[in-house]
Amino acid sequence: xxxxxxxxxxxxxxxxxxxxxxxxxxxxxxxxxxxxxxxxxxxxxxxxxxxxxxxxxxxxxxxxxxxxxxxxxxxxxxxxxxxxxxxxxxxxxxxxxxxxxxxxxxxxxxxxxxxxxxxxxxxxxxxxxxxxxxxxxxxxxxxxxxxxxxxxxxxxxxxxxxxxxxxxxxxxxxxxxxxxxxxxxxxxxxxxxxxxxxxxxxxxxxxxxxxxxxxxxxxxxxxxxxxxxxxxxxxxxxxxxxxxxxxxxxxxxxxxxxxxxxxxxxxxxxxxxxxx
Amino acid sequence: xxxxxxxxxxxxxxxxxxxxxxxxxxxxxxxxxxxxxxxxxxxxxxxxxxxxxxxxxxxxxxxxxxxxxxxxxxxxxxxxxxxxxxxxxxxxxxxxxxxxxxxxxxxxxxxxxxxxxxxxxxxxxxxxxxxxxxxxxxxxxxxxxxxxxxxxxxxxxxxxxxxxxxxxxxxxxxxxxxxxxxxxxxxxxxxxxxxxxxxxxxxxxxxxxxxxxxxxxxxxxxxxxxxxxxxxxxxxxxxxxxxxxxxxxxxxxxxxxxxxxxxxxxxxxxxxxxxx
Numbered sequence: 001x002x003x004x005x006x007x008x009x010x011x012x013x014x015x016x017x018x019x020x021x022x023x024x025x026x027x028x029x030x031x032x033x034x035x036x037x038x039x040x041x042x043x044x045x046x047x048x049x050x051x052x053x054x055x056x057x058x059x060x061x062x063x064x065x066x067x068x069x070x071x072x073x074x075x076x077x078x079x080x081x082x083x084x085x086x087x088x089x090x091x092x093x094x095x096x097x098x099x100x101x102x103x104x105x106x107x108x109x110x111x112x113x114x115x116x117x118x119x120x121x122x123x124x125x126x127x128x129x130x131x132x133x134x135x136x137x138x139x140x141x142x143x144x145x146x147x148x149x150x151x152x153x154x155x156x157x158x159x160x161x162x163x164x165x166x167x168x169x170x171x172x173x174x175x176x177x178x179x180x181x182x183x184x185x186x187x188x189x190x191x192x193x194x195x196x197x198x199x200x201x202x203x204x205x206x207x208x209x210x211x212x213x214x215x216x217x218x219x220x221x222x223x224x225x226x227x228x229x230x231x232x233x234x235x236x237x238x239x240x241x242x243x244x245x246x247x248x249x250x251x252x253x254x255x256x257x258x259x260x261x262x263x264x265x266x267x268x269x270x271x272x273x274x275x276x
Numbered sequence: 277x278x279x280x281x282x283x284x285x286x287x288x289x290x291x292x293x294x295x296x297x298x299x300x301x302x303x304x305x306x307x308x309x310x311x312x313x314x315x316x317x318x319x320x321x322x323x324x325x326x327x328x329x330x331x332x333x334x335x336x337x338x339x340x341x342x343x344x345x346x347x348x349x350x351x352x353x354x355x356x357x358x359x360x361x362x363x364x365x366x367x368x369x370x371x372x373x374x375x376x377x378x379x380x381x382x383x384x385x386x387x388x389x390x391x392x393x394x395x396x397x398x399x400x401x402x403x404x405x406x407x408x409x410x411x412x413x414x415x416x417x418x419x420x421x422x423x424x425x426x427x428x429x430x431x432x433x434x435x436x437x438x439x440x441x442x443x444x445x446x447x448x449x450x451x452x453x454x455x456x457x458x459x460x461x462x463x464x465x466x467x468x469x470x471x472x473x474x475x476x477x478x479x480x481x482x483x484x485x486x487x488x489x490x491x492x493x494x495x496x497x498x499x500x501x502x503x504x505x506x507x508x509x510x511x512x513x514x515x516x517x518x519x520x521x522x523x524x525x526x527x528x529x530x531x532x533x534x535x536x537x538x539x540x541x542x543x544x545x546x547x548x549x550x551x552x
Contacts, residue, residue, distance in 0.1 A: 019313070026309055033302055033312055037295070040316020044460070048324075184320070244520040 014202045015043065015051060018085060025084025029115055035081045038162070045183035046200045048243040053207060056238035057199040063230035064159070064179045064195045065211035066223035068097035071157035071177070075129075077104040082161050082201065083116045087123035089205040094125070096212040099159070102151040103130030106164060107143050139170045159208075160189065161201050168192040181205070185239035196232055198239035290478045291319065291327060294361060301360025305391055311357045314438070321459035322476045324519040329483060332514040333475040339506035340435070340455045340471045341487035342499035344373035347433035347453070351405075353380040358437050358477065359392045363399035365481040370401070372488040375435070378427040379406030382440060383419050415446045435484075436465065437477050444468040457481070461515035472508055474515035 003020045006013060022039045025031030031039075053061075068074045076099050078090055083103070094101050101120060103113045110131065117128040135153030137145040144167065147153050158171060161181035165188025171178055172192050180193035181204045190196030197204045215223050279296045282289060298315045301307030307315075329337075344350045352375050354366055359379070370377050377396060379389045386407065393404040411429030413421040420443065423429050434447060437457035441464025447454055448468050456469035457480045466472030473480045491499050 022313070023309060033299060036309060036312035037298070037316040037319065040313040040318070041320045042316070043313065044317045044320030 012051065014200050015046070018043075018200070018202050021085050022081065025080065028084070028119065029112075030080045030119055031084045032080060035084070038081065042162075042183050042200070045243070049183060049198070049200075049239065050242065051200070053199050053203050054239060054242055056235040057197055057204065058207065059230050060195055060197040060232075060235050061199070061204060061207040062211040062215070062226045064197060065097065065208050066215050066226040067157055067177060067179060067195060068099060068159070068208070069212060069215055069223050070220065070227075071097075071099075071155075073155050074099035074157040074159070075152050075155040076101050076159045077152060077161070077163070078102065078116065078120065078130075079105055079162060080112065080116060083119050086161075086201055086205045087120055087125075089202070089209070091120065091124045093159075093205055093209045093212070096209045096216070100151055100155070101125055101128050102148055103128060104147060104152060104160075106167075108133065108146045137167065137170045137174065139173060140167060145170070160193075161205070163189045165189050165192070185236045185243070190236060194232065195230065196236055198235065288327065290476050291322070294319075294476070294478050297361050298357065301356065304360070304395065305388075306356045306395055307360045308356060311360070314357065318438075318459050318476070321519070325459060325474070325476075325515065326518065327476070329475050329479050330515060330518055332511040333473055333480065334483065335506050336471055336473040336508075336511050337475070337480060337483040338487040338491070338502045340473060341373065341484050342491050342502040343433055343453060343455060343471060344375060344435070344484070345488060345491055345499050346496065346503075347373075347375075347431075349431050350375035350433040350435070351428050351431040352377050352435045353428060353437070353439070354378065354392065354396065354406075355381055355438060356388065356392060359395050362437075362477055362481045363396055363401075365478070365485070367396065367400045369435075369481055369485045369488070372485045372492070376427055376431070377401055377404050378424055379404060380423060380428060380436075382443075384409065384422045413443065413446045413450065415449060416443060421446070436469075437481070439465045441465050441468070461512045461519070466512060470508065471506065472512055474511065 003017055006016050010016065018039070022031055022036065026036065074097055076090060076094055078101055082090060090101065093099070103116045105112060113130050117130060120128050129148045129151035132148045133146045135147045135149035135151070137147055137152070139145070152158055155176060157177045157179065159179045159181070160168060160171065163180055168178060168180060168189035169192050178193045179195045179197065180189045181197045181199065181201050182190045183198060183200060185198045190198060199207070215226060279293055282292050286292065294315070298307055298312065302312065350373055352366060352370055354377055358366060366377065369375070379392045381388060389406045393406060396404050405424045405427035408424045409422045411423045411425035411427070413423055413428070415421070428434055431452060433453045433455065435455045435457070436444060436447065439456055444454060444456060444465035445468050454469045455471045455473065456465045457473045457475065457477050458466045459474060459476060460466070461474045466474060475483070491502060
């Protein structure tokens with residue numbers, strides 16, 4: 001089954017599409033070994049969340065959209081897995097909120113930044129930052145702290161999906177308003193964020209875009225209301241509660257079911273055969 | 277940091293060693309892309325379990341050891357990730373309980389079976405089954421159901437670590453006594469097992485071996501008591517409760533923390549830098 005053959009109303013649509021894209025990302029040299037492992041970690045948390053967008057995550061997406069619309073210089077930070085998983089969605093969000101896109105990797109190499117930038121341009125991005133690498137995030141070593149001076153360094157609002165905790169904290173220390181997308185509510189990055197969206201990237205990015213389009217129509221008053229109505233600690237607590245109260249051993253085979261393991265396994269996941 | 281430099285009393289020893297070995301498994305062509313994703317899924321569940329062996333998992337390991345000692349023809353089924361993650365531990369367990377080792381893959385190819393068998397022999401295995409491929413597990417298609425006639429097909433007790441749900445059920449339907457090692461108590465395989473060990477493979481296999489050595493000394497009466505004392509449903513319920521009651525946002529960075537994601541990420545996990 002190719003990606004276009006997966007019906008959008010399939011209950012496990014996000015999971016199947018995600019698996020497809022991440023494997024293609026490996027073929028294209030965009031996704032790393034570490035990225036595949038991280039993909040698996042994400043699958044488990046999304047399974048525990050019920051593979052759905054919680055109301056609290058939807059409120060976060062709405063607040064994020066409002067924050068981006070009200071920003072002076074918003075930047076979407078894109079790493080290898082974000083580029084592999086949601087290239088079209090990222091480009092659409094950037095257009096909807098008039099944000100820059102910047103490739104920003106844990107270990108910056110020009111080669112990989114270029115490959116990811118090419119991939120994003122193939123998916124419609126006009127300008128992709130990250131190659132100038134003439135700025136820095138203070139407090140991190142060089143390879144991890146390199147950014148563009150007129151990109152993330154100059155941004156007032158940054159969207160950092162799938163970000164590591166050290167960088168999320170360093171960006172926070174720079175005074176950025178941070179929007180984090182992450183399925184583990186216990187991670188340091190969502191806990192550092194001004195607006196943590198605890199949701200699968202594949203669902204969250206288009207959701208922020210949809211809210212941005214609606215809020216652009218509704219105007220600045222509605223945008224400020226969306227921000228005021230959002231409570232980050234409450235959203236994290238609700239995501240955690242959803243994970244704790246999730247049902248195990250459900251009748252439908254979960255993302256992590258039949259495959260999860262003492263550490264790993266051979267990919268013997270019956271549900272995902274269609275995606276291979 | 278190489279594996280031997282990781283102190284065994286490091287609180288995240290199993291996690292760091294696991295990461296090391298699985299990446300080496302990729303270099304050796306033993307671990308697949310799917311195996312890396314499965315590794316990540318396992319990391320999340322192990323993090324939620326608290327990266328420790330629960331008392332109920334220890335009781336399961338003890339019952340498993342007793343079952344293996346009392347078996348007529350026990351077989352340890354080994355897939356690519358098991359071979360990558362616990363080759364020495366698997367060989368030691370086979371010796372302790374006088375079991376066969378059989379390479380058994382979700383998608384059987386002679387090439388991969390041979391590579392994995394070589395790897396196990398490099399780690400001290402004398403005989404490794406799986407290449408004869410002259411038997412079958414009824415109810416599965418050919419590539420997934422192929423086993424050795426004098427191995428898994430003839431076994432009365434099978435240890436299937438990191439097994440997929442379909443195969444666990446098919447083995448169960450053959451009347452095998454099944455011992456499953458899996459960190460997700462909601463997976464079909466542990467729920468199908470006679471003895472589900474909900475624990476990280478890296479901790480579970482040596483733990484079964486240690487119990488086997490003690491129970492071999494203690495004799496058949498103690499072995500039968502260990503089996504009688506174990507309740508599979510209760511062990512699954514306790515593992516699930518441990519996951520639900522686990523603490524999020526703890527002060528120490530979790531395995532899934534700072535990296536887990538809407539689906540995946542670039543490997544930007546500060547805790548794992550030492551393992552790269």
